[in-house]
Amino acid sequence: MLQEIAEQPAVLENTIDAELEKVKKLGHFLRGREIDLIVLVARGSSDNAALFGRYLLEVTTGIPVSLSAPSVYTLYNAKLRLNRAVVIGVSQSGEGVDINQVLQSAKNSGAFTIGITNNSDSSMAKIADETLLIHAGREKSVAATKTYTGQMLHFYMLASALADEKIAFEKIPQFAAQSLDLQDEIKTLVERYTFMENCVVVGRGMNYGNAYELALKLMETCYVVAERFSSADFFHGPLAIVERRFPLILFAPAGATKTSSIDLLKRLQELHADSFSITNDAQIAELSSRRLLLPKDIEEFLSPIPFIIPAQLFAAYLAEAKGINPDEPRSLSKVTRTI
């Protein structure tokens, strides 16, 4: 897992080099069609990447996005009206049975289909009208890291190709490399969380998917019971469970979500609750019990990839501190064949 985390700047760079022209052409083609809706279909970490993609695509392109409920197709055999939709399947292996079933069903309903996958020979690549490849090499760890950020990168390239304004995603590999510099600091920091059994992970907007992703990493590699929420939803109920022994981990970049992060951190201080922020804002860092500080010049729209990397390192080192091998989570397998 640690090795695959470290490969990410190179994987991102390679993926841009190999795929950008294809994504630009695809964007040009799609802009010539009448598209009313983008549907994203995924499970697990890929679904967390899709949750990010949802915000990015809606905000930058103005096209409404729906995160698909695969059961609608696979259990209830619904045929949706998708003739003006683009349906994007996201799967590391390209072999998620239910995801591919949704893609096939959408294609039959007249949708244009795209697959984002790490495997060019997969069933997904055969079904989709167009395949966007992550150039990550084989991902051996059960915990997805480099394919998660590779999937996010494809959403950046696609959004940039569909939107009127370009997104400066070519800066991301460099930001990702800077995030890896926090490695030693994180290794020291995890000591404090060695016996943590529960936590809450919070993010909002562009970093909402990252909250789900870190929670999943903590569950699968550290057996920490990690709840995940939007800071907006957190005041609807879940706030009641916060206690001193129950740290709240926050993705809190400078930018649009800053006010809401600060409100939450102040409320946590009143409740004497423990907080840990991944941030690039001095005021947020100051209000947090613990923090990892990233470079100020990372704009919020570009923060999700550089912000998840310290979180991946945190999960990997915490597993080590807990005496667990993060590459072999109990009860899990790499490819999950849901039907």
Added chain:
Amino acid sequence: MLQEIAEQPAVLENTIDAELEKVKKLGHFLRGREIDLIVLVARGSSDNAALFGRYLLEVTTGIPVSLSAPSVYTLYNAKLRLNRAVVIGVSQSGEGVDINQVLQSAKNSGAFTIGITNNSDSSMAKIADETLLIHAGREKSVAATKTYTGQMLHFYMLASALADEKIAFEKIPQFAAQSLDLQDEIKTLVERYTFMENCVVVGRGMNYGNAYELALKLMETCYVVAERFSSADFFHGPLAIVERRFPLILFAPAGATKTSSIDLLKRLQELHADSFSITNDAQIAELSSRRLLLPKDIEEFLSPIPFIIPAQLFAAYLAEAKGINPDEPRSLSKVTRTI
């Protein structure tokens, strides 16, 4: 909370009597327009009702549904292409600031807007092109119960008015009354969970929203850390956190999700994990460590309301067993004003 739970059969009956004609007319009007998309906007319990609404509407009408991310509008000021969309806000009080902001923005973008609320004088009722009222009377408990099922009922009436096939939702108030008969059994059952600190709540398809709703109830009224998952996603990571001391609560009706419930229960038995099912299927009941058995004649499509009522009772009695007043959760207020 207990009193409001008990009022539900009457609230459901009254809401059908008062609103059905209006919903039928609305359905007729909407069937005459070209609708490509339904967007649902809500937070908290209302968002859990919307999660149910999403499955019901997609499966019965074939119109794709998107669960809105309010931040897209409120933090990032996105203007989405919604001229062929129906946007439905769901809010008990009708005063959720961000929900109303999304409704207003959608209306400005040319969407037809609907509000589902318990308050005819609310800001939501003033903004929406059409208001569907829950006839619940005032809901005093912070934990929503009768307005949650009232919102679900409106999705049934709306789906029935939009779909080609009718749905037999008029049976639901009677099923709801039968669910209340489990009261004494539940009061005894909660004893076993008095010192439960963590649990996982699982549901799928039509009962997926119920899994979120019970988890929220357990967090806000019992301070139990309740994770919520689809049984499909549960094999992607979260399964690793299941332990003997960590019960899994399952909404498991007979019907389309039965096979997946049985697979999960068998896997839990292998792991020696504890399970508690709300079910109307003998085989599922047999495979569970504990169960609440509902009438066999509740079809899966009609199960969500009769299945959430025993869960509401479970949360209310468990709070009592834990010595907590469920009507006054610490740190929470009834109306949450997110921006």
